[in-house]
């Protein structure tokens with residue numbers, strides 16, 4: 036039976052020779068992730084089992100990122116609960132303030148995921164690690180508790196949509212524009228329950244940061260996972276960050292797909308998703324004058340070093356428009372440090388931005404940049420649902436780091452091509 | 458598994474941010490979560506929901522975040538069953554894992570109106586709109602999922618050694 040990349044990884048972890056879409060399996064997990072919001076619920080569930088230890092203290096990780104540094108007393112209590120649990124259970128990979136970053140930027144950077152792994156996380160954007168050729172997917176807290184207890188999870192084997200990438204991205208266009216374009220094309224449930232498999236000769240021109248961003252938003256198309264074919268770029272990234280051996284799976288040449296979609300990267304333009312769905316994608320010929328109040332550059336989608344570099348390239352030596360609040364949030368301590376050493380933080384501060392410690396913060400309307408009624412933000416995050424960044428009457432426009440930076444300069448939603456030489 | 462209740466109806470793409478806004482995620486207390494359920498899309502939900510009520514909704518119900526707080530908030534508010542045209546996948550598995558009954562049935566979700574009295578017999582795959590007298594067929598849950606639900610959810614299934 037011919038299999039997709041995802042099906043091969045699932046089969047291997049279920050101890051089966053082959054699987055087919057629709058089949059329910061119980062699979063072994065390589066890593067179980069939780070954050071400061073979802074872990075407390077999982078810890079309470081885990082406690083009901085009365086087990087002294089987790090299935091493997093090296094294969095459970097918790098990252099304090101959403102409301103950390105603690106935004107209020109309740110958040111502090113949630114983080115303490117995670118801290119106490121990880122201490123008690125001797126969990127190796129517990130990341131607290133000072134070491135943490137936004138989970139989906141942190142795990143690849145720390146080398147906790149390698150190609151061929153099967154990872155679940157109690158966070159929907161766990162699908163990010165598909166960029167490394169792993170099967171990773173978001174689950175709930177009960178799945179996390181079960182994963183911590185027995186190292187297993189149940190899955191319905193997904194069918195897949197294959198995306199064949201050709202060509203090369205134009206200047207100031209990035210992975211974010213690609214994924215917004217794709218979600219605009221197939222819709223927010225266009226890949227519901229399915230895998231999105233990315234392949235084609237266009238892959239070679241995409242950086243790891245581009246791929247992580249694309250895989251990150253697979254869930255916004257309803258997908259179970261996004262997964263990239265492993266190439267030299269993947270392997271050298273993994274070798275640089277991880278001691279774990281990559282296991283490379285490729286799809287069978289005769290694997291069946293529900294659909295094959297060709298994407299010519301050279302045709303992708305700067306793209307913005309309008310409120311209140313990530314699928315409301317528009318390019319600049321369809322965007323009029325839209326004034327904004329805030330710009331956020333950060334998150335698990337676009338808070339990596341390349342994102343900060345391209346944003347800084349646009350902001351360098353310039354000043355954000357008056358009345359626009361610009362918030363830059365490096366996704367991890369390492370990204371923060373690299374940005375500092377490269378002089379990017381200076382560029383942002385001189386442009387009138389604030390630079391925050393790593394946190395999810397405004398991405399989910401948690402803290403550090405909440406919007407008032409009627410306010411608009413251009414942000415590099417991944418969701419623009421009603422009330423996502425604050426008041427239910429505020430508006431969130433999703434865009435790439437270069438579009439966000441260009442918009443910061445003008446005070447309206449602006450293409451990077453307008454403020455820079457193409 | 459049989460459920461009877463009055464319908465509260467919603468549209469497509471009801472996301473977890475409106476089911477339970479992130480600003481309330483600094484707690485995992487069920488009653489507190491229920492007291493903010495649906496707040497950003499329907500301020501009247503909390504005051505009008507009755508024990509046993511059934512939600513009927515459109516496509517992609519529960520899309521967005523993996524927060525289990527969403528099905529928990531719905532269950533704790535007294536809702537016995539959610540019928541939707543389709544569910545987002547994490548919400549779907551979370552509901553099964555915590556024991557909130559859900560069923561996909563596009564025809565029923567379309568035809569049933571706000572306030573109707575509905576009876577759902579999930580074992581036999583039948584949904585009846587008692588107000589209009591219309592009847593709809595659904596697919597029964599796969600056996601594996603039934604086993605989890607029969608044992609009272611995922612954690613119970615582990616505790617009982619059904620999953621090891």
Ligand code: SF4
Pocket residue numbers: 101137138139158160334335336394395398399416417
């Ligand atoms: S940055 Fe936003 S989307 Fe990413 S993990 Fe944090 S809250 Fe979720």
